[in-house]
Amino acid sequence: MEMTQDKPRKKAGRPLSFDREAALERAMMVFWRYGYEATSLNDLTAAMGITPPSLYTAFGDKERLFLEAVQYYLAKKPCFFESIVAEPLTAKESIRSYLEVIAISQTDPNQPPGCMVVTSATNCTAASSHVQEVLADYRGQMEAGIKKRLDRGVAEGEMAADTDTASLASFFVTVIHGMSTQARDNAGREKLLAIGAQAMRAWPDPL
Structure with a gap:
């Protein structure tokens, strides 16, 4: 799934005296842990x-630093669907694998819990509306990627022709958002994996 947001441009000037990527990663971790507005x-x-x-x-x-940090996050973390779609899996296996990846990633003890794209710009003021819009667009792209994989499952005969792939994609995205909230509330990996497994019970009956 191709990201459509333009990357912030770095200003021209004297050569930097520090490791820009390392500094960006540290900024990402701060924004991820505390959120956009709470980070000073x-x-x-x-x-x-x-x-x-x-x-x-x-x-x-x-x-602009925040938006670049989000781009960095998306490049480094399995928040989106490309790597799963690229694997030779059925639609059902793809979604199950994705939920498992999300559960493991969001409870990694070496990083803040949850998903940065889901949690870092909630309850913002009107002054941060552009940041919220950008993150909402990324979340929309995630949902569109899941729907595209479900549509392919229908086209390839894995799912019934009348499957409501839009609603099913929305359901799985809602589960993913809930898993992020649970992770922020210190839910453990086993709990998130169980949530993902329970969500898969909503899979439509086979043909």
Whole structure:
């Protein structure tokens, strides 16, 4: 599934005196853990090990840094569906595998819990509406990717021709969002795997 958002552009200027990718990854972790609005410039510069002028030179303002951090997250984490779709699995196996990957990723003890795209810009003020819109678009792309795989399952005869793939995709995305919330509330990996397994019981009856 192709991402359609443009990547923020880095300003031209003197060569950077720090590892830009390492600083971006640290910023991602802060935004992921605390959310967009709750993260301050001081939080970011302390985590990234840079000064505010260096942050602005390398990344622009806070919003552009956040959006680039989200792009970095999407490139590194299994939030979307491409890798699962590429595997030689049936539609049902693809969805089951995806839910398992989500459960494992969102409870990784080496990173903040949950999904950054789901949790990092909730309950924001109107000033952050653009950030919310971008993340909503990414979530919409995830749902569209799942629906596309379900549609393929119908076309290949794995599922009944009258399967409501739009509603089924929405259901699985809702489950994924709920798993992220559960992870943020310290639910363990076994619980999230059980949620995913329970969700698969909603799979339509075979032909």
